[in-house]
Amino acid sequence: MELSINGTIHQIDAEPDTPLLWVLRDVLGMTGTKYGCGVAQCGACTVLIDGQATRSCVTTVDSVAGMAITTIEAIEEDPEGRKVVEAWVANQVPQCGYCQSGQVMAATALLKQTAQPTEDDIAGAMVNLCRCGTYNAISAAVRQAAQA
């Protein structure tokens, strides 16, 4: 099966119902996308599928064949992603950092769809869990990225 990841086509040999997360991490060695819960609760595994924030731990590879998959590894090649990363750095968002790949992907998806998000837009899109509780820094960074 063919997967288009960060603009590159990969030939993948995996059971069709394998979660995309594990193809990224174990088959392709792209470990920036994190495993947190495996049941779409935490969002640490968030990637973009055709620009949409998607939880890769419950997304089977066969369901995304032929679609444009973007992972954190290519985030700085994306104009919105670059802004988000700079805002994350400026706001010193991460603590342990484990959830932040997913947070950055969720923020990037938001700004792709809504360049000037309202507070409700931000609350609606930024729903990933962070056990370090960096939530206030995350929303500040999203606001800043939207202004950049």
Added chain:
Amino acid sequence: MNDMTPIRNIEADRSHDAPLNVSRRGFLGGAVALVLSVAVPLGRARAQAADAIAPGTRVSAFLEIRPDSTVLFRSAFIEGGQGVFTAMAQIVGEELDVDPAQFTVEGAPPGPDYLLTGGGRFTGGSMSVRMSYETMRKLGASARRMLLQAAATRLGVPISELSTEPGRVIHAASGQAVRYGEIADAAAGLPVPADVELRPSDSFRWIGKPVPRLDVRAKSTGRAQYAIDLKVDGMLHAAVQHSPRLGGEPGTFANEADVRTMPGVHSIHRLPGAVAVLADSWWRARRAVEALQVTWTEPAAGTPRAMPADFSSDAHKEMLKSTPGDGIAFEAVGDAASALNGAARVVEATYDAPYLVHGQLEPPSAIARWNADGTLELWIPNQAPEMFQADAAKVADIEPAKVIIHSPLLGGFFGRHFLYQTANPYPQAIRLARAAGRPVKLVWSREEEFLRDTLRPMGAVRFRAGLDADGLPVALNAVAVGEGPTGRWFGRQPDKVDGSAVEGIAGKVYAIPNRRVAQIHVDDPAIIGFWRSVGHSMNDFFYETFFDEMADAGQQDPYELRLRLLADSSRLGNLLRAVADLSGGWKRGPFGAEDGTRRARGVAMASPFGSEVATIAEVSLRDGGVVVHDVWVAIDPGSIVNPAIIEAQVNSAVALGLSSALLEEVVYVDGVPRARNFDAYPILPPDRMPRVHVRIVESGAPMGGIGEPGLPGVPPAVVNAASVLTGQRIRSLPLSKLDLKGIEG
């Protein structure tokens, strides 16, 4: 008895500690007599080496100045989000005269140089910076002196004519400059100076400043690597299925042949209390091990810590609450019994708090590789490399010196990465790598983690307070019932109270003339562990919430009563006034907010880990639950290294404290936990995060901790506020158990 060497001598170095901190000093000092669970012999050779090297002095063990004048620093302390790598760069860089931004910091391997927590090594107890501050400054200053000496030789000038500016030595008279990178090799060959002068604090450039964290960009771009992200050549992936109850062993497999033929499967293994599948990817290993139909044996009689088949957390809670007796006294001042008898009014209440999991977002993992030279190499999340090294050696039956430990970044700290035997995957990884003859990377699924994580203990406390005719407290009797994690892991003396069971109830500064704090030990059937702020995580809730009950019974305002009872402590009185000021002046409520909600505020004080904290929370009620709008925290850690990191840590502690107050509870029924993932164990989501306002007060008292102290005041401040709105006292957590529908207004 020397097994606790890595951390047991902490007591000796903590004599300077703030007098209020009873959190870990008691146990660490008292751990000598009874060392049980983490007992692991250290090699004689290592012990001797430790004698010969004064920890924290050998510059070359910590610092490598590269040709481009950047610095590689090996930290004795492990980074798990608390910012300690950046703090180390600030402290060492200040004296070395190198901008912290030029530092790369990594976790140091095991070794005698890094035993900086009182002759041992342990990242925890909010101890890292306060216990190594002077030593690390001297280390940086020593290295700077060596660079000056090397520059003097190279330039042929007296060292007295040289000075430094960041990253280079300057000879002002001749206008010459030598970059550190050019003389690093020469400097490294010089002896470490015996005595060095430290920079006066009024000339600090980086200590005390909000220096950006070193790891933020890597963590914002997915480049930061945690244990779970690592790989070694030729490794197999492993997944496990644990016995549902600890103590059970794998019996028969109903479908072994089928599982063997599943895609990618390499082999199936029996482990103590678990089964494992090795495969060519983790997903395939997991799928196979979960397909394996295992009959688990009942624990053999006498199996240590076997989980009883009928264990119920609700029943255990009721048992703790109803266990009679006065317990063993931990703290006694005046005569509480007589004063209670003579009191005009007696207030009584029993409080409880549930089990909690750590819930760090990085699931546990371990990579084990047996090398051709007989060494065992491990990549493992841990907060005490020497302790893990010693225990791994025991598991592998080799000398500790043959165990190489790599300590990657931790995807969440919270007390999860202590040496808890049944809660760590590395013993399994060691056995699997040996059995397979190949390196093995083992990852626990979130569900297996919920089954084997150590729990914040359940606790219950019975309070009795005596008030005088003016409504002022004259006596307080508190009996904590349960078990503390310190006694569990460091050895408990039957006739003594485990400090971790009463910290936050004992050690309070309020001027209540007669008081007794005691404990009744009840063995906890669960595997309990350290959870951010340890005993304080619940005990400050118990005490500070009961405090408001005393205040209400005596018709005193809880803030004014606290101030009054702290009249003799200017440090705490100032801090309490500071948090009130930060919140715009104390008001308890109920009061109406602009959005039409009815709100109230609660206040709480805490003295955890050498720091002092005052907290105010503002809440309303909505849809039958508690909404927290704002939390104000004034924290006095004595003196500071990085105010931005402190503010971040307070935010983080508020989030975790609030999560525990609002939502979290591990429930056991029939010996198994009901929740195996976050769907059944909710943790604080973004939309329940309050605004957090932080004021740092530097009183000049001995430096206290930062990682944990922001947490304990949050649950009582929130509950005290909620009780104002509900009109009834709330004595049990989490608040999500309560149905407050109809009360909001």
